[in-house]
Amino acid sequence: MRFTLSIFLSIQLVFFSCVENFSFESDDEEQAxxxxxxxxxxxxxxxxxxxxxxxxxxxxxxxxxxxxNVQDQPVLYAEVKLYDDLGNCWDYTDLSTNLRPGVYALMNDDFSVQQDRMYQLQIVLGDGRQYESGFESVPAAIPAGEIITQQTVRPQLLEDETTIANVDGLSLRYKLDPSARAPEESHYVWDFTTTYGYLALSNQDNSSPVRKCWMTTVYDHSQITLVDNVQEELDYELLFFDVGHQWLPEGISLLISQYSVSKDFYQFYDDIQAQEQQSELFAPPPFNTSSNLYPVGHNSPVIGFFQVANQNVYRWIFSPEMLDFAIPYPEWMRAGCDALPPPECFDCTLATPPPRGYLVRDKPEWWID
Known part of the structure; x- marks a missing residue:
């Protein structure tokens, strides 16, 4: 069975291309x-x-x-440390032994940034090369806001990529309370993680532990919406969610993370957007973007941005009451579990998660039926 989840973002960015390329030897190009x-x-x-x-x-x-067409390689055996401006230090743990090569985690469950502190990242590779970020201060706290859902109809390009038709959808807007005073110039970043219910359509046993599961999308580089120069009043569309052909009968939820970021970090993502629009899918890594990371004692290039941010999270969960019409299962879903149904029609744990996503059998604690 196939699953489609379309999110139409106001601005959609991808840090690097997700296309896997062929590799070849190149001694003339210095890696970053x-x-x-x-x-x-x-x-x-x-x-x-x-x-x-x-x-x-x-x-x-x-x-x-x-x-x-040279494939990126994860960096193993590095030493990663975080410092604040008082000299406090936190070590990151290499997760390569947990089958996550190139990922380093700050295994301190109590750590969070403090408003009056500045933070610096320091990295030492296995060959001794050192890198560090500048000391980053914490941006101003995020003013209170709310997520507003509005049913609407919009013209959209259909899957045949030639037909435009009106589709029903939900507009998710972020509204800032006019009484809340934002800084004169603020820079916001939003990203989205999607979870939706998956039902084994041929399993009619309501007590079966494998009748319903939950799938979550996970992106190495989040889908992002940027806003700068936020004023006292803000009514901003985060995304338009097409409900015309979606997997909604079993529920769907968006985790919306809002970050208050520095002007330099905003510029970094703005540079990436400009390069993506210019080079499209086959863009090389953004070697000319702004960065707050520097080599120490050598000239090897470094790309990226270590950001210190304030964060708010909003959990939006779809409810049928949000719409004035019923949502049936699409015909292609029902047909897929008719003649010679695949195993996932009886056991939800056998369904294929979305790319870079995962599936769980137990209902998340925050899920509301």
């Missing part, structure tokens, strides 16, 4: 260290009490080349 990671004011233990999955902060390291 690529660094991805951030820290926020929400710790692992804080997240336990929020409508999100608890997580430790992570740094991802890989070596990349400006040659388009």
């Amino acid at each position: 260290l690529v660094v991805e990671g951030f820290i926020t004011d929400i710790s692992y233990n804080d997240a336990i009490f929020l409508p999100m999955d608890a997580r430790n902060f992570e740094i991802r390291l890989k070596m990349s080349s400006p040659v388009i």
Whole structure:
């Protein structure tokens, strides 16, 4: 069976192309260290009490080349440390032994950024090369806001990529309380993680533990919406969600993370967007983007941005009451479990998760039926 989940974003960015390229030897091109990671004011233990999955902060390291068809390589055996401006130090743990090569985690469940502190990332590779970020201060706290859902109809390009038709959808808007005073110039980043219910359509046993599961999308580089120069009043569309042909009968939810970021970090993502629009799918890594990372005692290039941010999270869960019409299962879903149905029609745990996603049998604690 196939599953489609379309999210039409106001602005959609991809940090690097997800296309896998062929590799070849190239001794003339110097590889660059690529660094991805951030820290926020929400710790692992804080997240336990929020409508999100608890997580430790992570740094991802890989070596990349400006040659388009040279595959990136994860960086192993590095030493990664975090310092604040008082000299406090936190060590990151190499997760290569947990089958996550190139990923380093801050295994401190209580750690969160403090408003009056500045933070610096330091990296030492296995060959002794050192890199560090500048000391990053914490942006101003995010003003209170709310997510507003509005049913609407919009013209959309259909799957045949030639036909435009009106489709029903939900517009998710972020509204800032006019009484809340934002800084004169603020820079916001939103990203989205999607979870939806999957039902084994041929399994009629309501008590079966494998009748319903939950699938979650996970992106190495989040889908992102940017807003700068936020004023006191803001009514901004985060995304338009097409409900015309979606997997909605068993429920769907979006975890919306809002980050208040520095102007330099915003510029970094703005540079990436400009390169993606210019080079499209086959763009090499953004070697000319702005960065707050530097080599120490050598000239090897480094790409990326270590960001310190304030974070708010919103859990949006679809409810049929949001629409004035019923949502049946699409015909292609029902037909897929008719003649010679595949195993996932009886056992939801056998369904294929979305790319870079995962499937769980137990209902998430924050899920509301």
